[in-house]
Amino acid sequence: MKNGECKGCSATVRLSQEEIDEIFGQTLKVKNIKLATQEEYNRRLEICKKCQYLDYGTTCRLCGCLVQVKAKLAGARCPYPYQPKW
Numbered sequence: 001m002k003n004g005e006c007k008g009c010s011a012t013v014r015l016s017q018e019e020i021d022e023i024f025g026q027t028l029k030v031k032n033i034k035l036a037t038q039e040e041y042n043r044r045l046e047i048c049k050k051c052q053y054l055d056y057g058t059t060c061r062l063c064g065c066l067v068q069v070k071a072k073l074a075g076a077r078c079p080y081p082y083q084p085k086w
């Protein structure tokens, strides 16, 4: 397994900002999705950046989500055990 590849599928797990933006755009196309405010989004990402469970600067090790996408969803919650960080 090369460095940066996923153990399960051998695809890369490192995403560029452009790839994240593309996924983000696809997420926003879904109707009736309630989004977090920009202030709340920034607050969440700042918390994730300091978290020991953030891998590659993009992926939460606990839920496997891209935090740059998940944090934008108003109803999403941090999966940190017993005490979600946001």
Ligand code: SF4
Pocket (backbone or CB within 6 Å): 047, 048, 051, 052, 053, 054, 059, 060, 061, 062, 063, 067, 077, 078, 079, 080, 085, 086
């Ligand atoms: S556990 Fe919570 S704070 Fe940590 S990376 Fe995952 S979503 Fe972010």
